[in-house]
Amino acid sequence: MFENLSDRxxxxxxKLTKQGALSEEDVSLALREVRVALLEADVSLPIARDxxxxxxxxxxxxxxxxxxxxxxxxxxxxxxxxVHFLAGDNANAGxxxxxxxxxxxxMVGLQGSGKTTTTAKLAKRLTEKNGKKVLMASLxxxxxxxxxxxxxxxxxxxxxxxPIVKGENAVKxxxxxxxQALLGGYDVFMLDTAGRLSIDDELMAEVxxxxxxxxxxxTLLVVDGLTGQDAVHTxxxxxxxxxxxxxxxxxxxGDGRGGAALSMRAVTGRPIKxxxxxxxxxxxxxxxxxxxxxxxxG
Ligand code: GDP
Numbered sequence: 450m451f452e453n454l455s456d457r458x459x460x461x462x463x464k465l466t467k468q469g470a471l472s473e474e475d476v477s478l479a480l481r482e483v484r485v486a487l488l489e490a491d492v493s494l495p496i497a498r499d500x501x502x503x504x505x506x507x508x509x510x511x512x513x514x515x516x517x518x519x520x521x522x523x524x525x526x527x528x529x530x531x532v533h534f535l536a537g538d539n540a541n542a543g544x545x546x547x548x549x550x551x552x553x554x555x556m557v558g559l560q561g562s563g564k565t566t567t568t569a570k571l572a573k574r575l576t577e578k579n580g581k582k583v584l585m586a587s588l589x590x591x592x593x594x595x596x597x598x599x600x601x602x603x604x605x606x607x608x609x610x611x612p613i614v615k616g617e618n619a620v621k622x623x624x625x626x627x628x629q630a631l632l633g634g635y636d637v638f639m640l641d642t643a644g645r646l647s648i649d650d651e652l653m654a655e656v657x658x659x660x661x662x663x664x665x666x667x668t669l670l671v672v673d674g675l676t677g678q679d680a681v682h683t684x685x686x687x688x689x690x691x692x693x694x695x696x697x698x699x700x701x702x703g704d705g706r707g708g709a710a711l712s713m714r715a716v717t718g719r720p721i722k723x724x725x726x727x728x729x730x731x732x733x734x735x736x737x738x739x740x741x742x743x744x745x746x747g
C-alpha cells in the first residue's frame with residue numbers, strides 16, 4: 450500500500466528539471482501523491498491534512514542541493530515529518546515504569562487484538578532483557594480457554610502464572626495476583642483483562658474496577674494494527690474511560706496499512722510503546738519511529 454511511496458515521490462520529482470528551489474507547484478504535485486497514499490493507508494482525513502500541510506511548509510522554497518535529486522529531497526522531508534508524527538515529543542516511548550516492586554501492568558484491549566499473546570511476549574522480554582521476576586494473571590473469567598492459553602504460554606516462556614481458581618471475579622483475581630506478587634517477591638505482575646468483541650459498558654466497568662484495585666504503573670492498550678482508524682477509535686475510547694499509558698500495535702508484520710501507527714500518536718496523544726511482528730514469543734519490538742517510517746516509505 451505504502452510500499453512504493455518513495456518511488457512514487459521520486460518519480461514525480463525526477464521528471465522535473467532541476468531548478469534552484471522546490472517550487473510550490475512541484476511540492477503540490479508530490480503532496481497529492483502523499484495524500485492519496487495516506488488515505489489508502491487508512492489515515493484519517495484530518496491527520497492526512499495536517500501531515501501534508503506540515504510538509505508543504507517545510508518543502509516549499511527549500512533549495513535543491515546539488516548532491517540529491519529533488520525527488521530524494523522530498524522523500525527525506527516526508528520521512529522526517531513522518532518520524533515526527535510517529536514519535537511525538539517522547540523519545541523514550543519503549544520504556545516502561547516497572548520500578549517499585551511489585552509493579553502492576555494492566556493489559557487491556559478488545560478480544561482478538563493479540564492481548565494475551567502480547568502479555569506473554571512482554572513478560573518474556575521483561576524477564577530476559579530487564580532481569581525482572583514476572584507474574585502473569587488472566588482475568589478473563591468469561592473464557593476459561595483464555596486463562597488456559599496464558600498458562601500454556603507461561604510454561605512455554607518460563608514465566609509464572611497465577612494459579613487458576615474457578616468462580617472468582619476479575620477484581621478478586623487482581624487482588625490475589627497483587628498479594629501473590631508481594632509474597633513471592635515478584636518485580637512485576639501483569640493483569641491480562643478480559644476482552645470483548647466490541648467496547649461495551651460492562652467491559653469498561655470491569656476494567657475500571659480492576660484498575661482501581663491494582664493501581665497500575667502502566668496501562669497498555671493492545672490494538673490490531675491492521676484495523677486502521679478503528680484502532681485509533683478504540684484507543685480514544687479506552688483512554689477516555691480507563692486512561693492508558695501507551696499502546697501496543699499488533700500484526701505490524703502483515704502487509705497491512707500503516708495508518709494506525711501514523712494517526713495514533715497525533716489523535717490520542719499516547720505513545721506507541723511496542724509493535725507486534727508475528728505470533729512467536731520473540732516477535733515484539735520496541736517502537737522505533739525511524740524504523741516504522743522507513744517501512745512505510747519502503
Ligand atoms: P486476545 O483475544 O486479544 O487475547 O488475542 P490473542 O493473544 O489470543 O491473539 C489472537 C491471534 O493473533 C493469535 O493467533 C495470535 O498468535 C495472533 N497474534 C497476536 N499478535 C500478533 C502479531 O503481532 N502478528 C501476528 N501475525 N499475529 C499475532
